[in-house]
Amino acid sequence: MSFRALVLIPLLCLVQAVGAWGAGEKPLRILTSFYPMYVMTLNVVGDTPGVTVECLTEPFTGCLHDYQLTPADLKKLATADLFIANGAGMETFLEKAVRQAPKLKIIEATKGIPLAFPDNPHLWVGISGAIAETNAIARGLAEADPARAAAYEKNAAAYVAKLDALRQKMHAALDGVKGREIITFHEAFPYFASEFGLKIAAVVEREPGSEPSAGELAATIRIVRQHHVRALFAEPQYPAKSAEVIRRETGVPVRVLDPAVTGPKDPRQAREAYLKAMETNLQVLREALGE
Numbered sequence: 001m002s003f004r005a006l007v008l009i010p011l012l013c014l015v016q017a018v019g020a021w022g023a024g025e026k027p028l029r030i031l032t033s034f035y036p037m038y039v040m041t042l043n044v045v046g047d048t049p050g051v052t053v054e055c056l057t058e059p060f061t062g063c064l065h066d067y068q069l070t071p072a073d074l075k076k077l078a079t080a081d082l083f084i085a086n087g088a089g090m091e092t093f094l095e096k097a098v099r100q101a102p103k104l105k106i107i108e109a110t111k112g113i114p115l116a117f118p119d120n121p122h123l124w125v126g127i128s129g130a131i132a133e134t135n136a137i138a139r140g141l142a143e144a145d146p147a148r149a150a151a152y153e154k155n156a157a158a159y160v161a162k163l164d165a166l167r168q169k170m171h172a173a174l175d176g177v178k179g180r181e182i183i184t185f186h187e188a189f190p191y192f193a194s195e196f197g198l199k200i201a202a203v204v205e206r207e208p209g210s211e212p213s214a215g216e217l218a219a220t221i222r223i224v225r226q227h228h229v230r231a232l233f234a235e236p237q238y239p240a241k242s243a244e245v246i247r248r249e250t251g252v253p254v255r256v257l258d259p260a261v262t263g264p265k266d267p268r269q270a271r272e273a274y275l276k277a278m279e280t281n282l283q284v285l286r287e288a289l290g291e
C-alpha cells in the first residue's frame with residue numbers, strides 16, 4: 001500500500017463519520033433507569049449515529065421499587081446527557097438523583113399521560129401504555145436533541161407500528177376470554193389486564209419478594225375457589241413460594257406472565273425483548289384461559 005493510500009483511508013473515514021453525524025452535532029449519551037426504558041429508548045434511537053444508550057441498572061434488576069443508588073450509579077448519572085425514567089413513582093431515587101446531578105436532563109416517560117391506576121407505575125405492561133411511553137420518549141428526545149428529531153420520530157413510528165400490530169393480534173386472540181379472573185403476584189399487571197379485559201381477582205404479593213401472611217394466603221385460596229380462577233400467574237423475575245402453596249391447595253396451575261422488566265443486554269436482542277415477552281404472554285394466556 002502506498003503512503004498516499006495510508007493517509008487517505010483514515011481521512012475518508014473521518015469524512016464519513018462527520019457526514020453521518022451532521023456537522024456540529026455533538027455525541028449524545030443517554031442513560032435509562034431500568035430495562036423497559038432501555039428497550040423503548042433503544043427502539044427510538046435505532047441506529048442514529050452519535051447516540052449511545054446505556055442502562056443504569058443491570059438487565060436482570062427488574063422493577064426499581066425501593067432501589068437504592070450506588071456510588072457507581074451516581075457517577076453514571078453525573079456524566080450522562082439525558083436520563084430516561086418511567087416516573088409515576090417507579091424510580092423512588094429520582095429526587096436524590098436530581099440533587100446529586102442538578103444539570104442532568106430527565107425525561108419521564110409517563111409524564112402527561114393520564115394513569116388509569118394512579119398509584120401504579122407499571123404502565124408499559126399494557127401495550128397501549130408501551131405505545132404512549134415510546135411516543136413520550138421520542139417527543140422528549142426530539143425536544144432535547146432537535147438536530148436528530150426526525151430520526152427519533154421515524155424510529156418511534158416504526159416501533160409503535162409493531163406494538164400496534166401485536167396489540168391487535170392479542171385482542172383477536174384474547175377478546176373471547178374477556179372477564180376471566182386471574183391472580184397475580186406483584187402489582188405489575190393492572191394495565192395489561194385492563195387492556196385485554198381480564199380481571200385480577202387478587203394480588204398475592206404487592207411488593208416483590210414479600211411473602212403473604214398465613215391469613216392472606218388463606219384468603220387468596222378462598223378467592224381462587226369461589227371465583228373459579230383459572231390461572232395463577234407468577235413472574236419470571238420473582239419466583240413465588242406462595243404460588244406453590246396455592247397450587248397445592250387448589251390444584252390451579254401456576255404459570256408465568258412476564259412484565260418485561262428483565263431481558264438480554266445486547267442492544268439488538270433487547271430491542272425485540274418486549275415484543276417477544278408479550279408474544280410469550282399471549283401463548284401462556286391462550287393455554288391458561290382458552291377452552
Ligand SMILES: [Zn+2]
Nearest residue numbers: 063065122188
Ligand atoms: Zn414492579
